[in-house]
Amino acid sequence: MTEITRPDWALWQQSGAARIWYAVLLTMNIEPSVNERKILKSKFPDEYKDYQRRLSIAKRCAGIELKVHEKHLNAGKGVKNQYVGLSHFLEFAISKGWGKVEPMRDALQVASGKLSPDSGEEIDKRVEKNYLIIIDALLSEIFPDYAPKKTTESANMLRDWINDKNASSDRTYKIPEVQTLEKYMRKIVKARKSYA
Secondary structure, three states, X not given: OOOOOOOOHHHHHHHOEEEHHHHHHHXXXXXXXXXXXXXXXXXXXXXXXXXXXXXXXXXXXXXXXXXXXXXXXXXXXXXXXXXXXXXXXXXXXXXXXXXXXXXXXXXXXXXXXXXXXXXXXXXXHHHHHHHHHHHHHHHHHXXXXXXXXXXXXXXXXXXXXXXXXXXOOOOOOOOOOHHHHHHHHHHHHHHHHHHO
């Protein structure tokens, strides 16, 4: 019987990133290659179904809860060929309840809940900063006297303002969630088109 090749974890640990379909196979402790995928499909149909299911979920979540390296030089066409950070993908797989990810976790030396450099926490901070910049730009349009000197200062100023409001009020102020900001941005675009 044909055996599945196990990943060269030393290589993948150093690489740190892979195409989405590679990352899915790595979560299953399979060396990602077209040949291994063919073997999986022909000799291990149940595992191949699991691969297809995981890949489908990853493709649907790409760019939403699964961070994709949009400008990776080796990215190919189609969602499955976009690059993801392996430690982030591992956390994504764990959050989805995918089984048998222990070899990947052990190899990448990532304890559940503790990400390496492409961490979700760092990503959240960058996303939050980008949203603060958008909100700041909107506030600058509404309130001409609201004019921080630099964008980074602006984001920090707005964050501090929210924290001060929370400290001095019974009401809790918070930075809007992604969906809320997207809704407002769509409204702004729609409003601008109607005035044009």
